[in-house]
Amino acid sequence: MNSLCFTSETASDGVVERDFTVGDVPGVLWSPASGPASAPLVLMGHGGGLHKKTPALAARARDAVTRQGFSVVAIDAPGHGDRPRAAEDEQVRASFREAHATGDRERFRSVSIGYALSLAERAVPEWRATLDALQELPEIGRDARIGYGGGISLGTAIGIPLTAAEPRISAAIFGGGFFVHDELLDAARRITVPVQFLLPWDDEHVDRQSCFALFDAFATTEKTLHANPGDHRTIRWIGVDEGFLARHLT
Amino acid sequence: MNSLCFTSETASDGVVERDFTVGDVPGVLWSPASGPASAPLVLMGHGGGLHKKTPALAARARDAVTRQGFSVVAIDAPGHGDRPRAAEDEQVRASFREAHATGDRERFRSVSIGYALSLAERAVPEWRATLDALQELPEIGRDARIGYGGGISLGTAIGIPLTAAEPRISAAIFGGGFFVHDELLDAARRITVPVQFLLPWDDEHVDRQSCFALFDAFATTEKTLHANPGDHRTIRWIGVDEGFLARHLT
Numbered sequence: 401m402n403s404l405c406f407t408s409e410t411a412s413d414g415v416v417e418r419d420f421t422v423g424d425v426p427g428v429l430w431s432p433a434s435g436p437a438s439a440p441l442v443l444m445g446h447g448g449g450l451h452k453k454t455p456a457l458a459a460r461a462r463d464a465v466t467r468q469g470f471s472v473v474a475i476d477a478p479g480h481g482d483r484p485r486a487a488e489d490e491q492v493r494a495s496f497r498e499a500h501a502t503g504d505r506e507r508f509r510s511v512s513i514g515y516a517l518s519l520a521e522r523a524v525p526e527w528r529a530t531l532d533a534l535q536e537l538p539e540i541g542r543d544a545r546i547g548y549g550g551g552i553s554l555g556t557a558i559g560i561p562l563t564a565a566e567p568r569i570s571a572a573i574f575g576g577g578f579f580v581h582d583e584l585l586d587a588a589r590r591i592t593v594p595v596q597f598l599l600p601w602d603d604e605h606v607d608r609q610s611c612f613a614l615f616d617a618f619a620t621t622e623k624t625l626h627a628n629p630g631d632h633r634t635i636r637w638i639g640v641d642e643g644f645l646a647r648h649l650t
Numbered sequence: 651m652n653s654l655c656f657t658s659e660t661a662s663d664g665v666v667e668r669d670f671t672v673g674d675v676p677g678v679l680w681s682p683a684s685g686p687a688s689a690p691l692v693l694m695g696h697g698g699g700l701h702k703k704t705p706a707l708a709a710r711a712r713d714a715v716t717r718q719g720f721s722v723v724a725i726d727a728p729g730h731g732d733r734p735r736a737a738e739d740e741q742v743r744a745s746f747r748e749a750h751a752t753g754d755r756e757r758f759r760s761v762s763i764g765y766a767l768s769l770a771e772r773a774v775p776e777w778r779a780t781l782d783a784l785q786e787l788p789e790i791g792r793d794a795r796i797g798y799g800g801g802i803s804l805g806t807a808i809g810i811p812l813t814a815a816e817p818r819i820s821a822a823i824f825g826g827g828f829f830v831h832d833e834l835l836d837a838a839r840r841i842t843v844p845v846q847f848l849l850p851w852d853d854e855h856v857d858r859q860s861c862f863a864l865f866d867a868f869a870t871t872e873k874t875l876h877a878n879p880g881d882h883r884t885i886r887w888i889g890v891d892e893g894f895l896a897r898h899l900t
Binding site for chain 1: 846849851858862865871872873874875876877878879888889890891893894
């Protein structure tokens with residue numbers, strides 16, 4: 401097992417931010433500057449092309465630490481943030497640009513799906529190894545309740561197979577903004593923990609119906625779909641149940 | 651203008667409950683036992699076949715009074731609760747029973763739509779007269795912010811044309827559970843105030859897509875769709891934004 405190495409630490413506004421690595425995966429842990437051990441731990445995923453400290457993600461993380469007393473962890477997805485890009489990922493990015501430039505929607509869709517599958521295959525074991533390593537820390541420990549705090553798009557394309565595979569996750573926030581495929585539906589059918597599903601109502605690329613099929617697939621009956629107007633870049637979330645993770649993790 | 655006559659008053663657990671009439675329309679007003687004048691006023695609609703003091707409605711009303719300091723008003727829809735049924739309503743109910751017994755879904759749908767239209771035509775002016783009369787009360791007054799607190803099914807079939815017609819309503823909760831028709835879509839297109847829309851995800855009678863079309867029709871961009879599994883009799887609402895009316899009425 402790879403253990404966790406902290407590489408830097410800063411503190412501001414009651415939040416300690418520590419960069420770390422687990423093997424060659426870089427991550428960041430935001431924790432309350434003071435508080436009980438075994439605070440709930442929330443895993444946050446970033447969107448495609450973004451990284452573990454994307455401003456919106458970092459802001460949500462700091463808010464969860466200061467307002468709810470959670471610890472929050474994010475890691476860079478393969479080929480994202482501080483990680484080198486594999487040749488296959490460079491290839492995919494070239495295909496994306498081509499499909500976008502030529503307006504070939506079907507190719508755009510199939511490249512997106514293939515890329516998301518490939519990233520999820522690599523990211524799920526990385527997340528699980530990160531969890532193993534975090535649980536060795538005395539301030540996290542084995543008793544902390546764990547939730548997946550989402551992120552729409554890539555954060556969900558990775559989060560759904562992760563939550564299906566990982567019994568330590570006891571509640572999850574997912575969302576739309578990416579292409580739904582059969583492997584993802586299969587993974588959703590294995591998810592029995594409470595789910596909050598955030599749907600950008602007017603995504604320009606993704607068919608709404610495919611997101612409904614995904615919502616229908618979750619095996620849990622404790623699931624809520626929440627939609628606001630906008631696509632996944634322009635959406636302004638209003639009236640989301642902010643207490644969802646707190647209810648299930650505390 | 652018909653003025654408001656109180657016909658009975660009880661008080662328990664910090665809530666004053668007063669029955670009243672405005673003309674021949676019976677209603678009930680729940681208010682805080684103490685508190686500032688001009689508390690926000692919430693209009694609540696009941697479901698088809700039910701009445702102004704249906705237990706679930708009364709419980710929601712009392713909760714809104716005690717937790718949020720609102721006043722809440724409900725009135726019996728035409729032919730419901732304490733009101734006599736007109737010959738045309740008796741006729742419709744007979745048609746309902748027939749369509750249900752014979753399993754004629756298309757007839758069930760058309761009878762439902764015609765009945766909802768007829769009820770809304772009569773109920774909208776009754777609600778507006780009730781508002782006029784309530785605003786004459788010193789404890790309500792002309793400054794109280796007013797919201798429509800919903801109720802799915804009939805409560806929304808009446809609430810949408812009411813909110814479209816009534817500039818005093820500044821936020822509204824609607825929901826699914828009934829058949830959407832063109833007049834309702836037209837009314838939704840005239841609604842510019844913030845809307846929370848509650849959708850029973852698995853309604854046995856009502857096509858989901860028709861509810862999406864209704865959600866799309868609201869002219870406001872400040873709208874949220876919230877869905878939980880279940881049909882409109884079995885649904886358990888989880889994770890709804892309980893602060894919606896408070897945000898817009900205070």
